[in-house]
Amino acid sequence: QVQLVESGGGLVQAGGSLRLSCAASGRTFSSYAMGWFRQAPGKEREFVAAISRSGGSTFYADSVKGRFTISRDNAKNTVYLQMNSAKPEDTAVYYCAASQPTIGEFTTTPSSYRYWGQGTQVTVSS
Numbered sequence: 733q734v735q736l737v738e739s740g741g742g743l744v745q746a747g748g749s750l751r752l753s754c755a756a757s758g759r760t761f762s763s764y765a766m767g768w769f770r771q772a773p774g775k776e777r778e779f780v781a782a783i784s785r786s787g788g789s790t791f792y793a794d795s796v797k798g799r800f801t802i803s804r805d806n807a808k809n810t811v812y813l814q815m816n817s818a819k820p821e822d823t824a825v826y827y828c829a830a831s832q833p834t835i836g837e838f839t840t841t842p843s844s845y846r847y848w849g850q851g852t853q854v855t856v857s858s
Contacts, residue, residue: 734758734830734847741826741852744818748856752813754828754849761809762786765831765838767845768802768813770824770854777842780826781813784837791838796822818856825851 735757744750752768767782781792781802790802801814811828829845831838839845 734760734764736828736830736847736849738826738828738849738852741854743855743857744815746818746820746856746858748818750815750818750854752815752826752828752852752854754811754813756809756811756830758809761830762806763832764847765833766802766804766811767829767831767838767840768811769827769829769842769845770822771827771851772824775824777827779840779842782838782840783811789837791840793840815854818854820856820858822856823854825853827851 738754740752768780769777770780771777783790783802787804799817804811828849830847831845833839
């Protein structure tokens, strides 16, 4: 079992930057592909970014491509989401999640992720 704890959320002005962290428990972190998702009030949870087990491959939603960067440090059991050029529409609760995809290096489908963190609030002011 994997437990995930996000941190780093908060209030940032539009155009600013924020780095989210997600610390994982257990000794099998490197066996999981990791993803970041977000959910704004009244909206469905949406995919933000994913990273493969080794960290060698990443994938982003079009809405954040070029602004956000996902990375991981398997020695520290941690995955990160660097948010640059933040926009008000990035305001949401951000969740990290762990999956063991059977096809491909990662997945963008929330139902494919087995473990989830509790979420961290990000608010971008205009």
